[in-house]
Amino acid sequence: MANQTSRASVCGGKLGYHDLALDWYTYRLGHRLFNGSYIWSWSYSFKTSPYPGQDSLQRVVIFGDMGKAEADGSNEYNNFQPGSLNTTYQLIKDLNNIDLVIHIGDICYANGYISQWDQFTSQIEPIASVVPYMIGSGNHERDWPGTGSFYGNKDSGGECGVLAETMFYVPAENRAKFWYSTDYGMFRFCIADTEHDWRPGTEQYKFIEHCLSSVDRQKQPWLIFLAHRVLGYSSGAYYGLEGSFEEPMGRESLQELWQKYKVDIAFYGHVHNYERTCPIYQNTCLRKASHHYSGPFAATTHVVVGGGGASLATFSSIRTHWSYFQDFDFGFVKLTAFNHSSLLFEYKKSSDGRVYDYFTISRDYRDILACTVDSCSRTTLAT
């Protein structure tokens, strides 16, 4: 049966029709048996994505490090993602109000056991069958010594990214290098790959700058950066012990880009908790953290949302001046773009689906043209 299932995903036909009035697709998957007959799946529907710049309600869920679990506790190999079922259930419950899901790395923690991918894809099937389920690459998808990963540890169990890049589609030029850009209506998402080098001079750095610089903010005002490891700011205990409060060489390498191109929010996983900073640049809050931002961009807000399901990570006992909200619990973020000038950010707990942190950004396009610290090139009247 397992063999039939895998054949179905490879060989099965995809039936679809396009209702121009509604922009809905209906499809089902089929598997041709040896006797020539077919077995068909249920019918599913999904909505076409809004075109870049389209002004419509757009709702995006973001989290990292979810994994999978069994409700009866029978998960034998990898039983350390206790929050994953709650996160999955909350998303399914709210599915009518979600347009896109982005899971930023540490997808299922299969670590080389392919059956665990089957278990994970089965768990998220109610979500991924009806809304785009986009992924980023994490250490548990990619890292293995001597295979080109930036870190030489064994966190992927030998998968080396092959499972992730095969099971999920990402619009990357080279899917073995898991960085890509994707547009969804008024959003531009620049998704980095922290398991490959991102420092200045690298291929990935060039991609990040191109992704951030090439967006027309009048049409796509909401510019979001995502990566698995924390390239910005985290009060996670491990980063606190290192004294860096980030992945070493993270923000030193990229903060000028975030500032110059006015990235609204940067999201990370890897640290299994939730944390939000003030709008910050070079370790300095350029604006007080708030629940409501308006007017010109000041600096990027950094968010750790790695509490998708894997065992929680404690915070450092050192209180950093930039950390505004911390939650040692499972949860996820939902972004709602109402239009070109109004964005709502919500952090929800996976246990009850309720909002525990939020902020709004109200901004006119002209605000984005204003210069702030290092966001415009320096000029001089001297000759």
Ligand SMILES: [Fe+2]
């Ligand atoms: Fe990770």
